[in-house]
Amino acid sequence: MVDRLDKLLSDYFTGRLEMNMKMRKLELKYNFDRTPDENIGGGRKQNDYNNAVETSMIREQNDRYLKDLQYQKDMIEMMLSTTNGGAFRKIKAYC
Numbered sequence: 488m489v490d491r492l493d494k495l496l497s498d499y500f501t502g503r504l505e506m507n508m509k510m511r512k513l514e515l516k517y518n519f520d521r522t523p524d525e526n527i528g529g530g531r532k533q534n535d536y537n538n539a540v541e542t543s544m545i546r547e548q549n550d551r552y553l554k555d556l557q558y559q560k561d562m563i564e565m566m567l568s569t570t571n572g573g574a575f576r577k578i579k580a581y582c
Contacts, residue, residue, distance in 0.1 A: 499563045500579055508556045515546050515553070 498504040547553065570578070 495559060496563065496578065499560065504556060504560055504563075508553065508560070511550065511553045511556065512547060515550055516543055 495504070498507070567578070
């Protein structure tokens, strides 16, 4: 538990947590699960509604890993906002 917390704090202070969030957003944007074409040999699709912006936003908002990263970042920032300056410097120096 302590190792996990130590890694999380060091990731936050080095900027790795923020980078992981940006990387996950890029993964969701460009590398989403493509469903295979089920219309093999058939005619053209009818009633096809395709809005790329909405689907990417929905995919980003429903991603569990991205939500976990954002939650961790928010909790660290909330914890650091309640500490005094001396404790903040000690935590940052430790990580």
